Amino acid sequence: xxxxxxxxxxxxxxxxxxxxxxxxxxxxxxxxxxxxxxxxxxxxxxxxxxxxxxxxxxxxxxxxxxxxxxxxxxxxxxxxxxxxxxxxxxxxxxxxxxxxxxxxxxxxxxxxxxxxxxxxxxxxxxxxxxxxxxxxxxxxxxxxxxxxxxxxxxxxxxxxxxxxxxxxxxxxxxxxxxxxxxxxxxxxxxxxxxxxxxxxxxxxxxxxxxxxxxxxxxxxxxxxxxxxxxxxxxxxxxxxxxxxxxxxxxxxxxxxxxxxxxxxxxxxxxxxxxxxxxxxxxxxxxxxxxxxxxxxxxxxxxxxxxxxxxxxxxxxxxxxxxxxxxxxxxxxxxxxxxxxxxxxxxxxxxxxxxxxxxxxxxxxxxxxxxxxxxxxxxxxxxxxxxxxxxxxxxxxxxxxxxxxxxxxxxxxxxxxx
Numbered sequence: 280x281x282x283x284x285x286x287x288x289x290x291x292x293x294x295x296x297x298x299x300x301x302x303x304x305x306x307x308x309x310x311x312x313x314x315x316x317x318x319x320x321x322x323x324x325x326x327x328x329x330x331x332x333x334x335x336x337x338x339x340x341x342x343x344x345x346x347x348x349x350x351x352x353x354x355x356x357x358x359x360x361x362x363x364x365x366x367x368x369x370x371x372x373x374x375x376x377x378x379x380x381x382x383x384x385x386x387x388x389x390x391x392x393x394x395x396x397x398x399x400x401x402x403x404x405x406x407x408x409x410x411x412x413x414x415x416x417x418x419x420x421x422x423x424x425x426x427x428x429x430x431x432x433x434x435x436x437x438x439x440x441x442x443x444x445x446x447x448x449x450x451x452x453x454x455x456x457x458x459x460x461x462x463x464x465x466x467x468x469x470x471x472x473x474x475x476x477x478x479x480x481x482x483x484x485x486x487x488x489x490x491x492x493x494x495x496x497x498x499x500x501x502x503x504x505x506x507x508x509x510x511x512x513x514x515x516x517x518x519x520x521x522x523x524x525x526x527x528x529x530x531x532x533x534x535x536x537x538x539x540x541x542x543x544x545x546x547x548x549x550x551x552x553x554x555x556x557x558x559x560x561x562x563x564x565x566x567x568x569x570x571x572x573x574x575x576x577x578x579x580x581x582x583x584x585x586x587x588x589x590x591x592x593x594x595x596x597x598x599x600x601x602x603x604x605x606x607x608x609x610x611x612x613x614x615x616x617x618x619x620x621x622x623x624x625x626x627x628x629x630x631x632x633x634x635x636x637x638x639x640x641x642x643x644x645x646x647x648x649x650x651x652x653x654x655x656x657x658x659x660x661x662x663x664x665x666x667x668x669x670x671x672x673x674x675x676x677x678x679x680x681x682x683x684x685x686x687x688x689x690x691x692x693x694x695x696x
């Protein structure tokens with residue numbers, strides 16, 4: 280007992296707790312800053328975040344914080360385990376399970392611990408603003424020079440060669456834009472507001488130039504939400520007008536000979552998405568209870584053989600001949616909801632919806648908190664759910680990293696211990 284109590288006492292000491300707190304804050308912000316630029320560097324930040332979180336919790340009782348999200352989270356993790364165990368590609372699904380569960384827990388518990396201190400909220404908002412600015416600059420550089428500077432589009436690395444970043448890449452960091460938008464409505468100095476505005480403008484122009492349609496749909500809803508919720512309505516009213524102008528007037532890079540209208544905004548890439556949704560839905564019908572297994576769309580080179588049984592022979596021949604901009608095989612279903620159904624079945628979808636119900640309730644109860652974290656988190660969750668219906672993949676770190684960060688923030692806003 281004496282040998283074991285001494286190291287524990289050292290970890291509980293005031294100095295050790297202070298060092299762990301500083302490491303936790305630094306590693307958490309580094310994870311947010313590096314997530315979209317280097318997965319390996321973000322993983323290193325997660326390791327430091329996990330270690331500092333454990334040291335911090337040694338000074339608290341109980342070690343694991345209690346929350347209403349505990350049971351839904353456990354339900355979701357169990358659904359992932361069952362899907363992996365009964366998957367057709369069991370070895371691949373189990374590998375994905377080990378990788379994703381550890382990251383999910385670290386991101387969720389680390390963000391919860393980080394936001395226990397309200398003074399840290401604004402630091403996250405400024406870090407997210409810098410991330411948005413860098414991604415926007417990277418997109419503009421690709422538009423002008425034909426290649427990227429920052430390698431923000433590493434989603435495509437080694438898989439597809441493209442002059443612009445992946446159109447869906449801009450959808451992944453979009454929830455961070457909600458933080459910057461809510462910061463823009465706060466009472467800050469003009470030079471800070473100019474910096475936030477520049478970051479937002481570069482990100483949106485890059486998204487527009489690379490035809491990231493889902494971003495603009497979600498942006499309109501997020502601005503409307505912030506307009507209705509914030510006491511400072513003028514900035515968001517200007518933003519809504521800017522979005523309306525962009526959808527009605529501005530030309531895009533692939534259609535320089537005509538104006539960009541709401542009709543072709545919705546019609547572009549419809550064949551690709553309909554194909555992805557059709558394949559995902561048929562996968563779900565083949566194994567509706569537990570799904571096909573985790574991250575069924577991950578290994579692009581093997582996907583054609585796995586996805587071909589869910590296409591009619593006539594449609595498969597048409598896809599082989601090409602046309603209408605359709606890429607086959609699909610690399611993700613363009614919908615987190617269909618992806619969850621196809622991968623984890625009804626059980627996984629029920630677990631995910633239970634998590635959303637707790638989060639939404641937590642944010643509603645947290646409305647009396649400072650407006651900056653409440654508005655930013657609520658708008659970010661809204662944008663994640665909107666973009667998730669038509670764009671992002673739930674099993675990519677860019678996507679679930681943001682979602683579980685929002686989950687930790689939601690619990691902090693509720694004030695649970």
